[in-house]
Amino acid sequence: MEQKIFTVTENLPLTAAVYRMRLRGDTTDVQCPGRFVNLRIDGLYLRRPLSVCDAEGDCLTLIYKTVGEGTERMSRMAPGTRLDLLTGLGNGYTTEKSGPTPCLVGGGVGVPPLYLLCRRLRAEGKRPTVVLGFGRADEVFYAQEFRALGAEVVVTTADGSCGIRGFVTAALEGRTFSYIYACGPEPMLRAVYEQTACGGQYSFEERMGCGFGACMGCTCRTKYGNKRICRDGPVLEKEEIVW
Amino acid sequence: MVDTSVTLSGWRIDNPVIPASGTFGFGYEFAELYDINCLGSLAIKGTTAEPRFGNPTPRIADCPSGMLNAVGLQNPGVREVRERELPRLAAYFRKKVVANVSGFSVGEYEKTVEALSGEEQIGLFEINISCPNVHGGGMAFGTDPAAAAAVTEAVRRVTDKLVYIKLSPNVTDITEIARACEAAGADGLSLINTLLGMRIDLRTRRPVLANRTGGLSGPAVYPIALRMVYDVYAAVKIPIIGMGGVSSARDVIEMMLAGATAVEVGAANLVDPYVCRDIVEALPTEMERYGIRKLSEIIGGAH
Known part of the structure; x- marks a missing residue:
């Protein structure tokens, strides 16, 4: 995990409620797919976790749906807005076991x-x-x-x-x-x-407090014991999932 | 050079900044970010006799200037804490810790404290009689002076280590509980735990938290915490660890002026993982700004 400042470069609707935000900053630790970032939003206390859609060079792409106060505020952010992000959160997907198809x-x-x-x-x-x-x-x-x-x-x-x-x-x-x-x-x-x-x-998705494993706000049961969605997830292997 | 050290019932710590229980895990996540040995101490995740999963999710809700949690004392149980978590933590943290202990009966508090009492790593026990998120225990002990005294006496009997009782703000008169704990042999007090609150989802028309209610923490509760520390300081002679919404070095100084000897930082760790380090680093400058040379001299200075 690292705390980094990103600058919004683009923030446009893809549908009536889904937006794509592009930001410029250091994407080093979000290169693994399936990880997420935790954004600080002015006027709100807790950060908002959002999965990384793409990270290439210094460009980070986030896609979000306006479902509450945090994402509604995000949708009003203009290019140039500076955001405080915790990056490199979560375990992410691995490609080793994918097979050819x-x-x-x-x-x-x-x-x-x-x-x-x-x-x-x-x-x-x-x-x-x-x-x-x-x-x-x-x-x-x-x-x-x-x-x-x-x-x-x-x-x-x-x-x-x-x-x-x-x-x-x-x-x-x-x-x-x-x-x-x-x-x-x-x-x-x-x-x-x-x-x-x-x-x-x-x-998996869950409401989070910190997003980096400290608060136990997003714990779930698995076949291998309790896991924190934010830190030990959000990606779980099929064989460990308990519904 | 200013002196930031303070002494809790004979236990001297380098500075009054202690991450609060439940917001710092067992310290590892933060040890990856900075050298946590800069802290005065740290309060470990609330420990019970048996392992606990805690409450169903959602356990967290955002609030104006704060947050609700209903984690429900998730922890690996005292045996795991003693045999794995404390030794692991020792590799990162050279100082003694605050061992936060919870229970559902007087006997369980006794059992957990007894199991940890021989650990050199523990500087003091913080006995949580104020968790608002569990049923049939927790806060029930912290809202009745006789029950609070019974837990205090029982724990006092089974350990030679310092015993601090963590008080609930969800009472009519916190000084009454504070006095009962002092009379029952507590070495000190720790306050405040979270305030009981709730939020409702407008779309589903149901409570956001699966537990329906949760504990409010963060800057929203700071003035309440400060007032309660101020009142309790006037009511008892034992030291106080003050907490509730503390987020900056100025908040620490203000809390100490109200009567706190040391200060715990809770919710702020979750939104700004570097906040405790930053507070420790900012303290000397803020002390100089307000003409403080020795931090311990300002305890209760507002009275």
């Missing part, structure tokens, strides 16, 4: 951290399939960006207004993959876990 499954704002992961997997010559689940067509984001990385992209929407009708599990039916990487709401993670036979890494 992994599947990346993202639901809603669970999609962003899969982007850097997909980029890393492609750089290693792997052929990932990316399943992106949303509610409606106007909520879909980043399908083109994943395609541009050379991944096979399947979009699902709950109401069928874009891609396959249904949840992400509809896109997984009848297919086999070498490994699963998942990030999204817990019911989605569980459905993917139950539907797929291969191993995988699942990224």
